[in-house]
Amino acid sequence: MKQTILTVLGTRPEIIKFSPVLPLFDARFEHVLVHTGQHYDENMDRIFFRELKLRQPAYFLNVGSAGIGPGVQLGRMLERLEPILSKVRPDWVAVLGDTNSTLAGALVAAKLNVPIVHFESGCRSFNRDAPEEQNRILVDHLAALLLAPDRQAVAHLRHEGIDRKRVHCIGNTGLDATRRAMRLVRERQLRKFGVRPEAFVLATLHRAESTDDRARLSQIVAGINEVSEMVPVLFPIHPRTVAMLQKHRIRLAQGVHRLEPIGNLDFLALLKNSLFVMSDSGGVQEEAAVVNRPCLVLRDETEWTRLVDAGKNFLTGTNPRGIIRIAGALLRSPSLRLKIRGKKAPLQFGATQKAIRLLLKK
Numbered sequence: 001m002k003q004t005i006l007t008v009l010g011t012r013p014e015i016i017k018f019s020p021v022l023p024l025f026d027a028r029f030e031h032v033l034v035h036t037g038q039h040y041d042e043n044m045d046r047i048f049f050r051e052l053k054l055r056q057p058a059y060f061l062n063v064g065s066a067g068i069g070p071g072v073q074l075g076r077m078l079e080r081l082e083p084i085l086s087k088v089r090p091d092w093v094a095v096l097g098d099t100n101s102t103l104a105g106a107l108v109a110a111k112l113n114v115p116i117v118h119f120e121s122g123c124r125s126f127n128r129d130a131p132e133e134q135n136r137i138l139v140d141h142l143a144a145l146l147l148a149p150d151r152q153a154v155a156h157l158r159h160e161g162i163d164r165k166r167v168h169c170i171g172n173t174g175l176d177a178t179r180r181a182m183r184l185v186r187e188r189q190l191r192k193f194g195v196r197p198e199a200f201v202l203a204t205l206h207r208a209e210s211t212d213d214r215a216r217l218s219q220i221v222a223g224i225n226e227v228s229e230m231v232p233v234l235f236p237i238h239p240r241t242v243a244m245l246q247k248h249r250i251r252l253a254q255g256v257h258r259l260e261p262i263g264n265l266d267f268l269a270l271l272k273n274s275l276f277v278m279s280d281s282g283g284v285q286e287e288a289a290v291v292n293r294p295c296l297v298l299r300d301e302t303e304w305t306r307l308v309d310a311g312k313n314f315l316t317g318t319n320p321r322g323i324i325r326i327a328g329a330l331l332r333s334p335s336l337r338l339k340i341r342g343k344k345a346p347l348q349f350g351a352t353q354k355a356i357r358l359l360l361k362k
């Protein structure tokens, strides 16, 4: 008899990083997919199901995020998830990463004594104020099967006293997702943005830690604005950041091309043809390494240190001077860009298959 697995997801990066996993869950398990509705705009949600050819969720919790605090958001998720889990009684609950949807899935599963499998386990930024850090620590300590993306993540879990038998270092399904999506990317995806290959830079920004504090946001934007004086910057803007730029009356320079959030195929097409990307995103740091473009990480710390250590990505901090120093060096020197492209990226593909094998063995 097939085991039953119930997946909880709710935001853009979870949909994307679960994209190679969901078809295999469908094939090998009785699989129930639950969408919390944390992200809900067409371009933050449905576009990914369509473009990445994913099955529809069986349950939508319609929780949303606009105008509610994290407590209400989590509360609604818990309240709406519990009856579904009680009815389905799965053998596993699968969650990924560090969002409030991830935490809600894990909390309800733990309360109902359903084992949790946590994808992308063990990542740490050591910034305890960040909601993502709080979420992932809590989920890791509740999970029965912890799927770590790299040795560093395994070491963090060990350091926190988590039973090592629960931890498996399998790589990250995000890498498989990028490979899968790259096969669906078409040449026209670049043309519609009116840019030529290697003649622009891509940017994204959305974390609460980057956007909620006015001083910090204006520093980062000042850095992006300065870069746009040297090269056009394409900036698909997350709705949180749109709201914060407006609230704090922070302006983007003329050279910054402001876009709505775009689909993952468009995003990857742009990324692959960019000079480099500037971003505070977790997922983008790995994607950049897969398509072999440097990522300037607009933060003070990152969970993906192995890509910085390998010389593929750069931690700039949030001060414009730090951002401009690295961006300027990359823009001035084609040979530096080539040198970085020649470096080997520590990327472990195949996490999806490994996760399935582990679950089937249990």
Ligand code: UD1
Residues within 6 Å of the ligand: 011, 012, 013, 038, 039, 040, 041, 044, 045, 065, 066, 067, 068, 098, 099, 100, 101, 131, 132, 206, 207, 208, 238, 239, 240, 243
């Ligand atoms: C969430 C995750 C973050 C992840 C990010 C991915 C938490 C605590 N944070 O942050 O870890 O990196 O998703 O993108 O779970 N909004 C819309 N339309 C949408 C979605 C959001 O307008 O489809 C607006 C809402 O006004 C909301 C704001 O964006 O207030 C923030 O949304 P929320 O889901 O709470 O957090 P994110 O910043 O997206």
Ligand code: UDP
Residues within 6 Å of the ligand: 012, 013, 016, 204, 206, 236, 237, 260, 261, 262, 263, 264, 265, 267, 268, 280, 281, 282, 283, 284, 287
């Ligand atoms: N992404 C996208 N369109 C955009 C911006 C980002 O498809 O306009 C994708 C990107 O390719 C990556 C994912 O969103 O796969 C990263 O999600 P996000 O930055 O929202 O969250 P994080 O990874 O930081 O949790």
